[in-house]
Amino acid sequence: MAEGTEVQAGEPGKRYAFYPGCVSKGACKELNTSTKLVARHLGIELEELREAACCGAGVTDDVNPEMTDALNARTLALAEQKGLTLLTQCSTCQGVLNKLNKEVQEDEKKRDRLNDILADTGYQYNGTIAVKHLLWVLVDDAEYGLTKLREQIKQPLDGLQVASFYGCYLVRPSDLLGFDHPHRPTSLDELITALGGEPVDYGGKTKCCGFPIQMMNPTNSFGMAGTHLADAKDKGADTMVTPCPLCHLNLDARQPDAETALQELGKGSGRLNMPVLHVPQLVAMALGYDAKQLGMGTHIVSTNAVEVKVAAAAGV
């Protein structure tokens, strides 16, 4: 957490079992920092599941689905022991855990099988908890909600054109998640509006960022990222915001590769220069935190233009 920050503690709010996810402890530490800042500011209490294992990111089940399910059942059991809703800051962790949660809740045989594997280590999961993404908690008035969030805004993001990138795991499959529309989601755009920004409409907001095939088919992977970034840029976006650190890696850290891929695919040339923010970074800016406190200096694409625009709106 940033030193010297004057954090105004909000009224004590809900408590969550916090599952930070591997990427936010590795290549996207700024996400973890920002989530914790926002949570502390708003009075959302996070009890971190330090001993939880990796969710497998939809990759480990290509080799060992049983291992993936068993480790995730343990993670859900850890939250169940605390009697708390499990909170993620990563769309992928959310999607993987929610899929298993639903399967375990509906399929007694599967639940028993996984509990058999867990028995030796003293865990049992009964399917009683919910898994939620930070974004859902921020927009849903039954959790924290936009009504309360609006009252906390110090520095509205007036005039900032923000392209929401929902990606995959947060919206699909919708019968499993049931939070947002699978093709025309609104939660992130509602958040942007509540913060004072202007949502930018563009075609790729619910498509794949390309991250999962980065190592298998780089041209396709970075081509996907580049297509969405160029699309948002064409529609006048100052910045893109994503609820998933994996998307962030492909959209930000791989943006130079995305530029090359667009050229290879004959889809355009030149620099994209599209800053990409994590959801809690955007929220924290509106709460009055500055870029340094939010680790924006570690992004590959400079966020300077966004900072300048937000500061100008605040009359700084």
Place this chain on the structure above:
Amino acid sequence: MPEPITIRVKRFNPETDAESYWQDYTFEPPSEDSTLLDCINHIKWFIDGTLTYRMSCRSAICGSCAMRVNGGGQLVCNSQYRDHLDKENTITVEPAGNMPVIKDLVTDATGFWEKIRAVDPYVKTDAAREAEGEHFMSPEDFSMIDDASTCIMCGACYSECTSYEIDKNFLGPAALAKAQRIVHDTRDETQEQRLTQLSEYGGMWDCAHCFACVQACPKPVNPLYRIVDLRNEAHKQGHHDNNGSRHARGFVDIVEESGWLDEAKLPLKSVGSLKEFVTDLLPMGVRMGLKNKFRPNPMHLLPGRHHPPVPKMNEVTKIIEKTRAAAEPKDKE
């Protein structure tokens, strides 16, 4: 009587239109329970006979009426119109994506059928075995091909597939699901060749795992899950010499070592050549290092070493050990 609704249709007639355009039809649906197809038929039969689309069985069997509804591919015959109304009582209907439009809502599915043909979608048994007579399949074996067998070839998955959108060389969801159905058919004797082909460029490892096909599929095929079945089988049968397999196995190795992902280590385990390391990973590593985004401890990258494990790693290890046997690659003669 049901309240009036508006169906906004993307229209295009190649003989008269330079570009597609939107046309709104506002009317009272035939009944409260009408399907979306009933409403589109109502337009055709009573409002505008020029509207062109494919339909036949009205029962989600023939697979003719796949199109985009409110931005996503699906059949229009298997759900009520009222489930699709937005706040303005409007439903948007467009032709399926990723295919050329012939007229209005009719698309040219040639690309789709080429992909289905490309996976050689027939069970192949050699003549000698055929002569033995009837082959029995256990209920367990059949359960592996049950879901994929329900495909009605509607193409809704291709309409939304994000990998197919960027690269038409990708076999795509329905064809890979069909391939899985044959690979796991105990009567087929070409599993080895099939898995070899399916592990190449354009095959199972080019799927971006985006769930668009699962969202679109009107049946329990759920192509992405069948692609994962294929990857499991390819792993068990030792089809390991590709980045997809290296990546997945490397990921599992890292979780086994420390319980959580080491993002510096995984790419190193995934690449198949020094060239890939130099041209792809090194620039990214340098870029991220310079921004202080990522400073992995080089010692953790050495063979047999790893970053600090999660607390209570012994529990993680115990759980993994119980699941390992089922995922072991089979020994090859």
